[in-house]
Amino acid sequence: xxxxxxxxxxxxxxxxxxxxxxxxxxxxxxxxxxxxxxxxxxxxxxxxxxxxxxxxxxxxxxxxxxxxxxxxxxxxxxxxxxxxxxxxxxxxxxxxxxxxxxxxxxxxxxxxxxxxxxxxx
Numbered sequence: 001x002x003x004x005x006x007x008x009x010x011x012x013x014x015x016x017x018x019x020x021x022x023x024x025x026x027x028x029x030x031x032x033x034x035x036x037x038x039x040x041x042x043x044x045x046x047x048x049x050x051x052x053x054x055x056x057x058x059x060x061x062x063x064x065x066x067x068x069x070x071x072x073x074x075x076x077x078x079x080x081x082x083x084x085x086x087x088x089x090x091x092x093x094x095x096x097x098x099x100x101x102x103x104x105x106x107x108x109x110x111x112x113x114x115x116x117x118x119x120x121x
Contacts, residue, residue: 011077012033012077013033013077013078013079016079016091017031017079019091020079020081020083020087020091020092023087023088023091024083024085024087027083027084027085028081028082028083029081029082029083029084030045030081030082031079031080031081031082032044032045032079032080032081033077033078033079033080034077034078034079034080035077035118036117036118037071037072037073037116037117037118038054038059038070038071038072038080038113038116038117039054039071039072039105039113039114039115039116039117040072040114040115040116040117040118041080041117042054042080042105042113042114043103043104043105043114043115045080045081045082046101046103046104046105046114047103048103049100049101049102049103050098050099050100050101050103051098051099051100051101051102051103051104051105051106052082052096052097052098052104052105052106053096053097053098053099053106053107053108054071054095054096054105054106054107054108054113055095055096055107055108056070056071056107056108057108058093058094058095058096059071059095060093060095071113071116071117072113072116072117073117079092082098096108
């Protein structure tokens with residue numbers, strides 16, 4: 001983990017979630033916090049015949065973190081959501097898109113990251 005202390009010093013994004021709902025309304029389709037890793041948590045949103053495509057070049061990274069760590073580290077408690085409209089830039093960073101598929105989370109190069117993250121089993 002690039003910065004283990006961030007696990008103890010997070011701020012829940014409750015206000016941001018409420019603001020996103022107020023702004024996006026019915027265009028906000030799903031939302032989860034990233035507690036088990038980006039890949040694994042995004043897999044909870046990739047349902048009903050869709051894929052989530054993550055563009056790893058767009059991932060905001062903590063100082064010292066790698067893209068791999070950003071995809072598999074958990075307990076970030078940042079919000080991950082899908083929307084049919086682009087969210088305001090002051091609230092969110094677009095990191096991918098949703099398309100028809102087979103319920104997986106993949107990178108822009110096609111690597112399946114659906115299981116990247118903490119496994120509670």
